[in-house]
Amino acid sequence: MTHTVIAVGRDAPFKEIVELLEQWKVSALPVLEGEGRVIGVVSEADLLPKEEFRDADPTRYDVLRRLTDMAKAGAVTAGELMTSPAVSVHPDATLAMAARIMAKRRIKHLPVVDVSGLLQGVVSRSDLLKVFLRPDEDIAAEVQSGVLSLLPSETHVTVRVREGVVTLGGVLRDRALVPVLARASRAVEGVVDVTFDLDQPTSEP
Numbered sequence: 027m028t029h030t031v032i033a034v035g036r037d038a039p040f041k042e043i044v045e046l047l048e049q050w051k052v053s054a055l056p057v058l059e060g061e062g063r064v065i066g067v068v069s070e071a072d073l074l075p076k077e078e079f080r081d082a083d084p085t086r087y088d089v090l091r092r093l094t095d096m097a098k099a100g101a102v103t104a105g106e107l108m109t110s111p112a113v114s115v116h117p118d119a120t121l122a123m124a125a126r127i128m129a130k131r132r133i134k135h136l137p138v139v140d141v142s143g144l145l146q147g148v149v150s151r152s153d154l155l156k157v158f159l160r161p162d163e164d165i166a167a168e169v170q171s172g173v174l175s176l177l178p179s180e181t182h183v184t185v186r187v188r189e190g191v192v193t194l195g196g197v198l199r200d201r202a203l204v205p206v207l208a209r210a211s212r213a214v215e216g217v218v219d220v221t222f223d224l225d226q227p228t229s230e231p
Contacts, residue, residue, distance in 0.1 A: 027117075027138050027147035033058045036065065036105035040076070043068055043104060054135045056145055057108045063143045066108030067135070073107065075099040114139045117146055121157055121215060124149050160216030162187040169194075169217075173210045177203070183224075190218030197225050 032046055033056040046055060047070065054069035079099040101107045114137040115124050124136055128151065138147040166187040174183055174194075183196040192211050198204065204222060211220045 027149045027153055029147045031056065031137075031145060031148045033062075033145060034068070034104045035059070036103065036108075038104040040073070040102050040107070043107070044073060047073075052135070052150075054133075055104075056112065056137045056148065057104045057110075058145060062145050064112050064114060064137045064139050064145050066104075066110030067112045067133075067137065068104050068108040069134075072098055072109060076101075112137055115149065116140070121154055122213075125154050128154070157215045158190055158218065160190075162190065165190065165192065165214060165216045168214050169211050172214070173207060176210075177207075183207075190216055192217055192220045193223055194220070195223040195225075 032050045032052065034043060034046065036057060036059055038057075043055060047053065054067050056064050057066040057068055059065045075095040075098040079095065098107055113127065113131050113133060115127060117138055117140065119138075128134070128136060128149075134151050136149045137145055138149055140146055166185050169185045169187070169192055174181075174185060177183060181196075181198060183194055183198055186193050186195070192214075194207055194211070198207075201224075204224075208220045208222075211217060
């Protein structure tokens, strides 16, 4: 996550919010109250109705159906504009958890808050993608020590990683372990995909 976070208070005016978004090249700002408790998030999507409804006819049916957007079109402060309560995660959330929340809620940023709701940082889509910059050697080492070490000692499975794609080779007698190994390897941060290049075990005499 990003620890240095630009945030605003409930009374921040519309124009200041736009200026901060442009200055810091972000698409959303946490809205804070008191000692730093997150009470909402104001995003570009919250600001756009002001322009969208600038010359709209309020008697049109499609406009009447969007009363929330119409209200935001007349908003002038962060408290009026923000989406609340804010969707957030705790510092111990995994990247996979954060990614699922962002995909499900269709948001680009997640405030990271402690148990008291105080802001600790922000996770963005770009933060989630940085994990795929992890060196292949580091991924291979973690798969070797954290995944393959769980196999029986007589198992001879090798690992190689290229561009984030893990290939497990060697000999695996119990093929029922293939989906288990695939799932465990995909859980390693930075893994793009998992493939298998396994030899058939030699028949016992």
